Every structure is written in C-alpha cells, then in structure tokens.
Amino acid sequence: KHGVLTRKSHADMDGKRTPRGRRGWKKFYAVLKGMILYLQKDEYKPDADISEVDLKNAVRIHHALATPASDYSKKPNVLKLKTSDWRVFLLQAPSEEEMMSWIFRINLV
Numbered sequence: 221k222h223g224v225l226t227r228k229s230h231a232d233m234d235g236k237r238t239p240r241g242r243r244g245w246k247k248f249y250a251v252l253k254g255m256i257l258y259l260q261k262d263e264y265k266p267d268a269d270i271s272e273v274d275l276k277n278a279v280r281i282h283h284a285l286a287t288p289a290s291d292y293s294k295k296p297n298v299l300k301l302k303t304s305d306w307r308v309f310l311l312q313a314p315s316e317e318e319m320m321s322w323i324f325r326i327n328l329v
C-alpha cells in the first residue's frame with residue numbers, strides 16, 4: 221500500500237514526549253512494504269534505491285498498533301501509531317477511508 225501521509229512525532233524511543241522543535245507536521249509519501257512503513261520524501265519509484273534519509277524515517281511496524289487518534293481534534297483523518305519501541309506518531313491521511321485503510325493494513329502485519 222502507498223499514499224500521502226503527513227507525520228507528527230509525539231513520543232520518542234524512550235517513550236518520552238517528543239520535545240518542541242521536533243513536533244511539527246511533515247508530509248511524506250508512505251510505502252508499506254513487509255513489516256516496514258517507509259516515509260519517503262518523494263513519490264514511490266519501484267526501481268530506485270532507498271535514500272539514507274528515507275531509511276532514517278522508516279518505521280518498523282511489527283508489534284505496532286494503529287488506532288484512530290480520537291483524542292486529537294485539530295486535524296481530521298489522523299491515526300495514532302504506537303511502535304514496539306515506544307514511539308508514537310500521528311499520521312494524517314487524505315480521507316477517512318484512507319485512514320481506515322492504513323489502520324487496517326498496519327494492524328494486519
């Protein structure tokens with residue numbers, strides 16, 4: 221699955237709240253491949269190598285949990301992704317249907 225997702229980091233690997241200055245929203249082209257959610261700067265190109273930056277932004281979603289971010293009301297269609305290493309991301313999808321589709325696909329892994 222792939223599509224545009226806008227990401228906000230809410231908690232870091234130590235489980236602590238992401239500090240100010242690193243809490244902004246950033247738009248990515250998301251690609252779910254195997255157990256990894258790649259958050260790429262540019263649109264998916266099947267044959268291109270994954271860049272260093274894109275690798276850094278990749279999220280392992282094995283044992284992760286995605287749910288609608290019902291406690292976040294500033295933006296619509298936002299899901300909350302909790303990873304097995306205690307990170308928490310908010311991910312905004314372009315529509316509710318897309319949000320539900322991402323949640324379903326992430327939780328299937």
Ligand code: I3P
Nearest residue numbers: 228230239240241242243244245292294295
């Ligand atoms: C954050 C940025 C986010 C905002 C966040 C700020 O600043 O303005 O858009 O989240 O508020 O800390 P920075 O880019 O300097 O990290 P919202 O869009 O959800 O308001 P927060 O600290 O209350 O999460």
